[in-house]
Amino acid sequence: MTEATDLAERAGDRDPRIGLRAVAALRRLLEQLEAVQVRSARNQGWSWQEIAAELGVSRQAVHKKYGRQ
């Protein structure tokens, strides 16, 4: 019985739906985290260039995404 439950659980872990849902959720979490950190850096007087360098993206990309806030 325990074995069967165990097996069922492990099979569930391979359910692509759960994996894909986790990826989508992680992306949303990441977006919010990025927004929090960019806003905080701006409030502390960081330039777009400095923020972009830390994030590893172009200055234009960061400014386009958060610039008019």
Add this chain to the structure above:
Amino acid sequence: MFERFTKDAREVVQGAVADSRRAGTRTVDAEHLLLALLEREGSRASFALAALGLAERREPVREALSRARRHAGLTRAESDALAGLGIDVSEIVARVEEVHGVGAMAGDRKDAGRWSGRRVSFGQGAKDVLEKALRIALAHRDRHIGDEHLLLALTALPGVAAEVLADHGVTYGTVTRVLYGDGGEAAKAG
């Protein structure tokens, strides 16, 4: 599409815009539509919600929505999926809030007042709800789109609103039963 909306449905949409503006969010989301729906009185949706016992449980619903919002707008199902990867969303939110303040992960702006005059746009989630409401109305051969179709759409689309409603016994099935009787189940929304 909007010309087919009833007065009640229009007021829900307007209420959602007002809610979102008050919170300082840049977009109107499905959750704002639900918040506005909870405020309704004497409409088809408020009748359905009352029949399902939600009239007295509006506050827990609001709290659950606000909690989800604080958690980056993730549903419990999404948080559980992340927990499967060893990622504790509550822990992340707690740490970020420690440094950046309560609600930091909600995407709301603290300077909401400055935004009050700005135009807000409809997010994809809210657009999906409006479109789904239209399709549900068509499936039931209803001539107008009322706030009850908005409610049905909110229960039908996966997300925070549907999850919170389901926790309180409000699902596509139960709302359909209350509004259309058991025969209504036949007219499944596409």
